[in-house]
Amino acid sequence: MDERINILIGSDINYAPYYGVMLTSLFMNNKESKFDVYLLTDETWTDAETKKFSNLANSFNSTFKVIVVDFDIVKDFPKTFHISLPTYYRLQACNLLPNIIHKILYLDGDMIVSGDIRSLWDINMDGLAVAGVPDCASWSDEYFDRIKIDRKWGYINAGVSLYNLDYWREHNVSNILVQHIIEHPDMVPLMDQDAVNNKLKDKKTILPKKYNLQTWAFLKENWNHYDEQAQKEYLDAAKDPVIIHYSGWYKP
16 A cells, blocks of 8 residues: 655645645545645634635545644744745644654645656655755856855755655754744745755755746746756656646746
């Protein structure tokens, strides 16, 4: 029997409809898999929403579990652009989730799962903290200069992140990232994504673009920055994407 897949989402009530769409696409296009979905949220979440999501998950032989997080732990964190503070909740996943959960796949709400994610889930994470797809804007040296790492390490987009929770617990990763964010707000305009790429630069693995196909890449002003090989990789991924991510400010 295939292992159940753990899914992590983080949201307040405002993003509930979008996560409903994302999870429906996940279930509909992965009917051979069973999921345990964990929501990290705050007091804005309602019992009515829990019932909706639970009914949805149950209809696909999956589960939906709510973990209420104290908003005070993130209220003083730097906020930027269109990204909400509950995004930071995922940094506490290793502490908030049961220790029997060894790894989990985080998914943003602004995406559609259009393919089978089993191959993503089965990636070997031994000795690694996180796996992710290169951010589509990381062609810019500014990303690497800002967080002070060499380009050779790559820079991943946090919207699809496979976390090795055992590694996070053993190496106190959550506290390291939180401390970095608080002490260096100028280095984290993209919030926890910048922190992860900085502090876990040599403990991450890079995934193919099909697992997080970011629509931001296809905007003309961005597309022209890619060389021929990168353009080919994006076009190949677009033929059969596993996850389509409506990244950036423009949402459908």
